[in-house]
Amino acid sequence: MSRESINVFWFRRDLRLEDNRGLSEALQGSLPVLPIFIFDQNILKGLPPDDARVTFIFDRLMAMRKILKEEYGSSLAMFHGTPESVFSELLEDFEIEAVFANHDYEPYAEKRDDQVNELFEEEYIEFRTFKDQVIFERKDIVKEDGDPYLVYTPYMKKWKSSLKDKDLKQQEIARFGDNFHKIDHVPELTLKEIGFKTSSIKVPEYDISKSLIANYGEERDYPSKDATSHLGPHLRFGTISIRLLCQKAMDERDETFLEELIWREFFMQLLWHFPKTVNDSFKKKYDRIEWRNNEEEFKAWCEGRTGYPLVDAGMRQLNETGYMHNRIRMVTGSFLCKHLLIDWRWGEAYFAEKLLDYDMSSNIGNWQWVAGCGADAAPYFRIFNPTTQITKFDKDHQYIKTWVKDLNELTYPDPIVDHKTARERCLEEYGKVNE
Incomplete structure (x- = not known):
């Protein structure tokens, strides 16, 4: 019996179904796309069983599954293990032509991707990754001689001067939604099955209202005021698009809010250039x-x-x-x-x-x-x-x-x-x- 040919989209730090670059690219291919998420045991080991971030990820995945089922007749396959073992398992059921994902820049993530790509190459699977969690990455913003910026202010100025309309272009998803793999019964997990339980700590909703951004520069330094956006976890796990946030800051003409987003990218490119830090x-x-x-x-x-x-x-x-x-x-x-x-x-x-x-x-x-x-x-x-x-x-x-x-x-x-x-x-x- 021949295996069905598919493409896979691998969610990592991009837990959203809107304005997702890699997902958009996958859906524009010629094969149906199976979305997956892997609870990587290499990342989970050592975390407390009630880790609030794991609960947040799990709840977000379940919400995404619901949307995929109701709007696209699809679902999201959830696995627990190493990426190599999970893809080996998938290959028993499917002929995978390509795996799509978004770039991840941390040292472990880059090592993980190199290792799993060895399996892909053995199986003649294309591994396609895209820039999504930042506006500018790696060597996008460097000095004239190609060296990385080590001071924020000149980096920030170069970042702003390099920004173009195309950098903030929203990625289409719904238009290609028919290309999601039509399947109801895909692997599902519970928190208990991966060794965790629901945390009493909840990730707060973010606030990017016009009033918060307008007062951000004046009030953000006062801890008794609820004057910060609480965007941190949502940016970390990609439940909101960085392109949307930058566009919002520019629309509201708030330089302080925008520059906080640029600090994030400054630190990311520093770690990429200097992983020993x-x-x-x-x-x-x-x-x-x-x-x-x-x-x-x-x-x-x-x-x-x-x-x-x-x-x-x-x-x-x-x-x-x-x-x-x-x-x-x-x-x-x-x-x-x-x-x-x-x-x-x-x-x-x-x-x-x-x-x-x-x-x-x-x-x-x-x-x-x-x-x-x-x-x-x-x-x-x-x-x-x-x-x-x-x-x-x-x-x-x-x-x-x-x-x-x-x-x-x-x-x-x-x-x-x-x-x-x-x-x-x-x-x-x-x-x-x-x-």
Whole structure:
């Protein structure tokens, strides 16, 4: 019995059925397209069983399955395993001519794609991938000599000057919807079958309303205000199109909002050009810092028990909700690296475990920024004062009162370190590698 010939679209960081470049390209081919998603066991291992991001992905996939069934008479096949084992399983039932996907730039993803492409080549399967999660990728925005930008501002200016109408063109999907594979019974999974359970933490809906964008530049630094878009997880998993967001920012003529999107691409191209920064400081001399790495102090930081209310509020918000306001991320990160002299990699790993919007390039880029060891980093002598930051950004203590309920109780800890002493200690240690 001959196997049916199909093309496959492999969802990864692009969990949407609209304005999806790779999906659009697949549907314009001559064969029916089977959409699939793989719960990659290499990625899932080590995650807690109630990881909110896994719940978010699962719920999104189920919503997509429902749309595919109701609007296109199709479905989405869900698998758990390694990509190689999943495609080997698919080849038992189908003759696959081509696998379509969108580019993924993280080191593991590129290694994964290289490995699975070896299988495709053995089976004479074409592997076609497309730019989708960014406007500009890899070497799209570089200096005149071809070197990558290491400073944000010139990168941002080149990015803006390179933007053309075609870069924001929406990708058609519905027009080619009849090309989805017409099948109702495809592999389906439950969270339990992949070793997870529903999380009590929910990913919030994003807000890109006209009013939020209009006030974004003025209000985004105040953590007590609900003035941020909550786009992070949606950009991370591709539930919204970057082309749509950039067009929205341009339509509203909001440079601050647009430039935050450009920061994301700046960090992504840095990680692509310098994959060693996953583990190594971009400025290598900072790997000579003699971190104190006191485990008890790290535990107190993780649990929000440092005795510095703004730091503790941020960490408690993170632990309870999977989210932390960007201003507070800078304060908590600076406190860990510079007040406690704990390796930025410890903080990066903790944020990677907890953040709903964890994105490797942005997380590493921001941690190296705050530690002073990144490409376009804050100078080593810039040390956030966690007390004066309250005066500037939470003077009425609204944010602190929300998350530090025991602030005025006897149980609230004394400061874990004296600010002046910690600052002098930091400057001395950092100064050694800057001599």
